[in-house]
Amino acid sequence: xxxxxxxxxxxxxxxxxxxxxxxxxxxxxxxxxxxxxxxxxxxxxxxxxxxxxxxxxxxxxxxxxxxxxxxxxxxxxxxxxxxxxxxxxxxxxxxxxxxxxxxxxxxxxxxxxxxxxxxxxxxxxxxxxxxxxxxxxxxxxxxxxxxxxxxxxxxxxxxxxxxxxxxxxxxxxxxxxxxxxxxxxxxxxxxxxxxxxxxxxxxxxxxxxxxxxxxxxxxxxxxxxxxxxxxxxxxxxxxxxxxxxxxxxxxxxxxxxxxxxxxxxxxxxxxxxxxxxxxxxxxxxxxxxxxxxxxxxxxxxxxxxxxxxxxxxxxxxxxxxxxxxxxxxxxxxxxxxxxxxxxxxxxxxxxxxxxxxxxxxxxxxxxxxxxxxxxxxxxxxxxxxxxxxxxxxxxxxxxxxxxxxxxxxxxxxxxxxxxxxxxxxxxxxxxxxxxxxxxxxxxxxxxxxxxxxxxxxxxxxxxxxxxxxxxxxxxxxxxxxxxxxxxxxxxxxxxxxxxxxxxxxxxxxxxxxxxxxxxxxxxxxxxxxxxxxxxxxxxxxxxxxxxxxxxxxxxxxxxxxx
RNA sequence: UGGGGCGUAGCCAAGCGGUUAAGGCACCAGGUUUUGAUCCUGGCAUGCGGAGGUUCGAAUCCUCCCGCCCCAGCCA
Numbered sequence: 001x002x003x004x005x006x007x008x009x010x011x012x013x014x015x016x017x018x019x020x021x022x023x024x025x026x027x028x029x030x031x032x033x034x035x036x037x038x039x040x041x042x043x044x045x046x047x048x049x050x051x052x053x054x055x056x057x058x059x060x061x062x063x064x065x066x067x068x069x070x071x072x073x074x075x076x077x078x079x080x081x082x083x084x085x086x087x088x089x090x091x092x093x094x095x096x097x098x099x100x101x102x103x104x105x106x107x108x109x110x111x112x113x114x115x116x117x118x119x120x121x122x123x124x125x126x127x128x129x130x131x132x133x134x135x136x137x138x139x140x141x142x143x144x145x146x147x148x149x150x151x152x153x154x155x156x157x158x159x160x161x162x163x164x165x166x167x168x169x170x171x172x173x174x175x176x177x178x179x180x181x182x183x184x185x186x187x188x189x190x191x192x193x194x195x196x197x198x199x200x201x202x203x204x205x206x207x208x209x210x211x212x213x214x215x216x217x218x219x220x221x222x223x224x225x226x227x228x229x230x231x232x233x234x235x236x237x238x239x240x241x242x243x244x245x246x247x248x249x250x251x252x253x254x255x256x257x258x259x260x261x262x263x264x265x266x267x268x269x270x271x272x273x274x275x276x277x278x279x280x281x282x283x284x285x286x287x288x289x290x291x292x293x294x295x296x297x298x299x300x301x302x303x304x305x306x307x308x309x310x311x312x313x314x315x316x317x318x319x320x321x322x323x324x325x326x327x328x329x330x331x332x333x334x335x336x337x338x339x340x341x342x343x344x345x346x347x348x349x350x351x352x353x354x355x356x357x358x359x360x361x362x363x364x365x366x367x368x369x370x371x372x373x374x375x376x377x378x379x380x381x382x383x384x385x386x387x388x389x390x391x392x393x394x395x396x397x398x399x400x401x402x403x404x405x406x407x408x409x410x411x412x413x414x415x416x417x418x419x420x421x422x423x424x425x426x427x428x429x430x431x432x433x434x435x436x437x438x439x440x441x442x443x444x445x446x447x448x449x450x451x452x453x454x455x456x457x458x459x460x461x462x463x464x465x466x467x468x469x470x471x472x473x474x475x476x477x478x479x480x481x482x483x484x485x486x487x488x489x490x491x492x493x494x495x496x497x498x499x500x501x502x503x504x505x506x507x508x509x510x511x512x513x514x515x516x517x518x519x520x521x522x523x524x525x526x527x528x529x530x531x532x533x534x535x536x537x538x539x540x541x542x543x544x545x546x547x548x549x550x551x552x553x554x555x556x557x558x559x560x561x562x
Numbered sequence: 563u564g565g566g567g568c569g570u571a572g573c574c575a576a577g578c579g580g581u582u583a584a585g586g587c588a589c590c591a592g593g594u595u596u597u598g599a600u601c602c603u604g605g606c607a608u609g610c611g612g613a614g615g616u617u618c619g620a621a622u623c624c625u626c627c628c629g630c631c632c633c634a635g636c637c638a
């Protein structure tokens with residue numbers, strides 16, 4: 001390939017560079033990655049970044065990517081979440097093949113490893129209470145104190161640990177701890193807890209266990225048991241890497257994967273943590289995990305985002321180690337780009353204003369041919385009914401409009417898309433309120449199809465629907481969920497205070513062209529001059545259509561008005 | 563005032579000692595257009611957190627300083 005042809009390729013991020021080098025050096029001829037969610041909530045756009053990274057590397061280097069559920073804390077986890085997570089990963093377009101794993105699959109092995117640790121005098125059972133433990137841990141600047149239980153004999157530790165497993169002790173009375181260094185400047189190395197007693201039913205192992213391993217102990221071993229080569233996680237785990245390596249160095253394990261950290265995604269005007277998303281759901285501030293305003297994968301799906309748009313977005317933002325804030329506009333731009341190519345164009349009127357074409361014959365309904373996509377003839381055409389009474393957008397008429405207003409005013413001529421030129425003659429108003437009830441216009445029969453034989457031009461082309469044949473529907477308009485860039489910023493103010501009360505506006509008098517009658521729920525269309533909309537997959541019914549606005553079109557006119 | 567991570571444009575982000583510091587978003591100015599959409603063209607960092615130093619040559623190496631993020635769960 002000529003060098004010039006390579007210039008469009010996106011440069012490798014630092015993780016792909018490492019993977020590339022490991023392949024070249026023969027250290028890891030094919031990488032094995034994993035996406036390891038805890039099944040304690042729904043996946044969100046932040047997870048998509050990790051999914052695209054892990055599955056993306058796998059497919060680029062022809063290696064597998066495992067889906068592994070990090071289910072070591074049964075008090076928060078549910079089977080419903082594992083289902084939704086699998087659905088979302090698949091929907092995003094990724095495939096883990098046979099490589100579906102659960103940390104809970106390794107509970108037996110993990111227990112045996114813990115016994116090995118005890119036998120090597122690298123772990124001990126500790127009876128300190130949680131409060132005492134905190135005191136003994138020390139602070140950021142002061143070293144901790146060694147546990148009075150740290151010198152128990154191997155035999156005693158073995159017996160106590162067995163007792164923990166057998167349910168002989170109360171929750172909180174004992175934990176198993178790694179024996180490392182209470183004076184370590186890294187708090188994670190101050191004899192961290194690796195097992196705790198929890199009398200909780202586990203969604204997969206039921207009541208078999210009453211002790212559960214901690215993340216730091218489990219994750220590295222799970223990675224090793226699955227022969228993961230590159231264990232990718234977010235920056236806040238960098239401090240845990242010494243522990244990750246310690247466990248794998250002390251124990252006889254199949255492999256020693258490399259943990260690499262990257263920056264998590266921050267998006268403006270939203271919150272990302274599962275805990276906060278959960279609050280919004282629980283407090284009924286949104287309609288559920290899949291509320292179209294939520295940046296969960298299921299919310300985005302219902303909003304009309306395509307898998308490709310989310311993948312493109314993740315590619316666009318890149319992988320690095322700086323704390324970065326991505327503007328919502330970047331996400332919106334990603335859907336627009338995809339939908340612009342694939343969404344059929346149709347006409348829909350959000351706020352209808354009646355127009356009577358006074359010189360058009362009364363009982364005539366005419367077929368108008370319209371393109372389904374202006375740049376893609378392969379998408380074909382459709383016919384639109386046209387008649388004497390139509391509806392246009394209320395915002396497409398303005399009395400005493402400025403010169404630059406390319407729409408309707410008394411005496412002005414516009415083109416009805418694909419149909420005729422019309423000229424506004426008069427306005428009918430409600431005598432008491434002054435509200436505009438309808439417009440009287442005339443059409444030029446010579447302009448059929450939208451072109452004037454005399455070559456005269458009109459600046460504006462507006463969308464319309466035929467009054468008698470249009471379908472009424474509901475359209476839900478969405479705005480950002482929060483009205484500040486970072487709802488988490490002020491620790492003294494609850495993030496819910498920043499909720500945008502206008503985040504959902506339901507328009508119930510909308511009218512769309514009749515071709516939409518049998519549209520499949522979930523499909524996307526562009527309402528010309530308005531934006532991209534998708535038929536809601538939950539609430540839409542035949543005869544009672546409900547659309548979600550995915551995103552508006554770029555609108556330089558609206559910008560100019562400001 | 564412990565440890566770890568990070569500072570390149572309004573927002574992301576390449577750059578890995580050697581021509582005028584990629585690219586995208588945003589923004590601005592034109593052009594095409596039966597969507598004020600799309601598309602196309604051009605503009606947009608004498609500058610890489612700051613100050614010194616090394617070098618013929620520094621965003622890249624060294625020193626000091628400044629700023630931001632993370633860590634004291636029996637969460638992940």
